[in-house]
Amino acid sequence: MAEATYPDDLLYHDQHDWARLEGDEHAVFGITWYAQDSLGEVVFYDPPEIGAKIDKDSAYAEVESVKAVSDVIAPLSGEVVEVNEALADAPEKVNEEPYGDGWLVKVRLSQPNEAEALLSAAEYRKLLA
Amino acid sequence: MSLKSTPLREKHLELGAKLVDFAGWEMPVQYEGIREEHSAVRTFAGMFDVSHMGEVEVEGPGALAFLQRVLSNDVATVEIGGAQYSCLCDEEGGVLDDLFAYRLGGDRYLLVTNAANHEADLAWLGRWSRGFEVAVRDVADRYAMLAVQGPHARRIVAATVGVELPPRMRVGQVRIGARPAFACGTGYTGEDGVELLIAPEVAPAIWTELLDAGVVPSGLGARDTLRLEVCFPLHGNELTPERNPIEAGLGWCCKEESGFVGAETVARARSEESADRLVPFRIEGPGIPRQGNPAMAGAEQVGVVTSGSFSPSLEVGIGMAYLRPDLAEPGTEIEIDVRGKRRAGRVASKPLYEKER
Numbered sequence: 001m002a003e004a005t006y007p008d009d010l011l012y013h014d015q016h017d018w019a020r021l022e023g024d025e026h027a028v029f030g031i032t033w034y035a036q037d038s039l040g041e042v043v044f045y046d047p048p049e050i051g052a053k054i055d056k057d058s059a060y061a062e063v064e065s066v067k068a069v070s071d072v073i074a075p076l077s078g079e080v081v082e083v084n085e086a087l088a089d090a091p092e093k094v095n096e097e098p099y100g101d102g103w104l105v106k107v108r109l110s111q112p113n114e115a116e117a118l119l120s121a122a123e124y125r126k127l128l129a
Numbered sequence: 130m131s132l133k134s135t136p137l138r139e140k141h142l143e144l145g146a147k148l149v150d151f152a153g154w155e156m157p158v159q160y161e162g163i164r165e166e167h168s169a170v171r172t173f174a175g176m177f178d179v180s181h182m183g184e185v186e187v188e189g190p191g192a193l194a195f196l197q198r199v200l201s202n203d204v205a206t207v208e209i210g211g212a213q214y215s216c217l218c219d220e221e222g223g224v225l226d227d228l229f230a231y232r233l234g235g236d237r238y239l240l241v242t243n244a245a246n247h248e249a250d251l252a253w254l255g256r257w258s259r260g261f262e263v264a265v266r267d268v269a270d271r272y273a274m275l276a277v278q279g280p281h282a283r284r285i286v287a288a289t290v291g292v293e294l295p296p297r298m299r300v301g302q303v304r305i306g307a308r309p310a311f312a313c314g315t316g317y318t319g320e321d322g323v324e325l326l327i328a329p330e331v332a333p334a335i336w337t338e339l340l341d342a343g344v345v346p347s348g349l350g351a352r353d354t355l356r357l358e359v360c361f362p363l364h365g366n367e368l369t370p371e372r373n374p375i376e377a378g379l380g381w382c383c384k385e386e387s388g389f390v391g392a393e394t395v396a397r398a399r400s401e402e403s404a405d406r407l408v409p410f411r412i413e414g415p416g417i418p419r420q421g422n423p424a425m426a427g428a429e430q431v432g433v434v435t436s437g438s439f440s441p442s443l444e445v446g447i448g449m450a451y452l453r454p455d456l457a458e459p460g461t462e463i464e465i466d467v468r469g470k471r472r473a474g475r476v477a478s479k480p481l482y483e484k485e486r
Binding site for chain 2: 040041043044046062064065066067069088
């Protein structure tokens with residue numbers, strides 16, 4: 001998508017990641033419009049293994065553009081239950097639909113209350129301004 | 130230190146370019162996207178602002194003798210209006226810079242230097258010019274430089290700028306924007322095209338004319354992927370004072386009998402079989418090699434990646450690395466340690482990308 005977009009139903013991490021809570025125990029993660037725009041065209045996504053434990057504020061995957069590689073930071077802690085396999089063939093989805101088909105992982109949260117520390121869309125937009 | 134900017138800075142900003150610090154210059158790394166720009170150059174025409182590159186004029190009755198002394202190639206073979214690629218070597222044969230020399234007149238040459246090396250090159254050339262009847266002048270401020278590259282580049286430039294363009298590896302003195310200029314049949318992309326050295330004050334108007342004619346503005350990002358696909362070395366990556374031209378695969382532009390500075394070492398390196406070799410390789414699965422990644426054979430590190438990228442044309446990771454000579458044969462299996470993950474690769478022959486004919 002060409003225009004900066006930050007959906008209101010997501011939670012944001014200041015390292016330009018989003019989380020979509022699904023029920024009390026699960027969340028889907030991805031990178032924000034700003035992150036994909038800064039990185040440029042994504043050509044490779046190196047996902048974590050299913051079952052991997054990931055920690056809030058730590059890198060859990062890598063996305064690469066033609067020129068650069070970028071760590072992806074976990075907005076919340078948990079265990080990876082699903083990775084977006086479709087990105088292996090279509091990594092450009094991260095640019096085209098960063099909040100939709102460009103999602104990166106689904107996680108079973110180990111400390112769901114960590115979500116309280118994340119930013120709202122309005123707060124994240126303020127951070128970028 | 131504040132960054133230097135080219136006369137086209139405003140044009141880049143108007144187009145929404147991402148500007149980065151490159152060798153002390155504020156330069157566009159991309160506009161719409163590297164892949165799109167890369168593809169435009171491979172299939173149509175793209176233009177690069179390369180005004181950061183330096184120009185040095187060498188003039189005088191001793192110009193040829195002086196250039197024979199400092200440049201690795203045989204400058205005596207260059208006719209008036211000709212162009213030639215050379216290394217500038219130090220006494221140990223290390224590569225200080227790589228450059229094109231254009232013969233503008235009987236005893237007048239123009240050297241185009243890499244931005245990062247321009248000042249050091251000037252000092253080096255000044256030092257070695259003593260005893261020669263020659264003037265070495267820094268003329269970098271006199272020129273903006275536009276590289277227009279791609280299968281349709283010549284046609285569009287000829288129609289837009291209205292000048293006759295020289296064939297490949299030749300230079301023509303022309304007028305562009307009613308000012309003296311040089312059109313050079315050279316480039317750094319593996320495509321046909323021209324490089325225009327024009328007066329800085331006319332650069333914005335020429336840029337706009339080419340843009341209106343459909344030439345795609347392209348940044349240093351695409352320039353890097355284009356040159357890597359055709360295995361052109363980059364000074365600072367493949368070429369450094371720690372490596373000689375033979376290791377770098379540039380033996381073809383070294384004529385030791387011309388007696389250039391560093392020729393003895395280069396001659397010795399040529400006869401040595403134990404020296405490392407710069408080779409291109411491609412990754413055979415997922416993963417993108419990057420500069421500095423170790424090249425491995427089993428548990429042993431056998432080299433280091435000098436440039437690595439995703440190849441927009443081949444859609445795989447590609448790179449160049451200095452490898453032990455026994456591993457330098459095309460087809461040899463190697464592994465690249467990409468941030469702790471082993472990625473299978475294979476040594477390839479040059480160029481990595483070749484147009485279908």
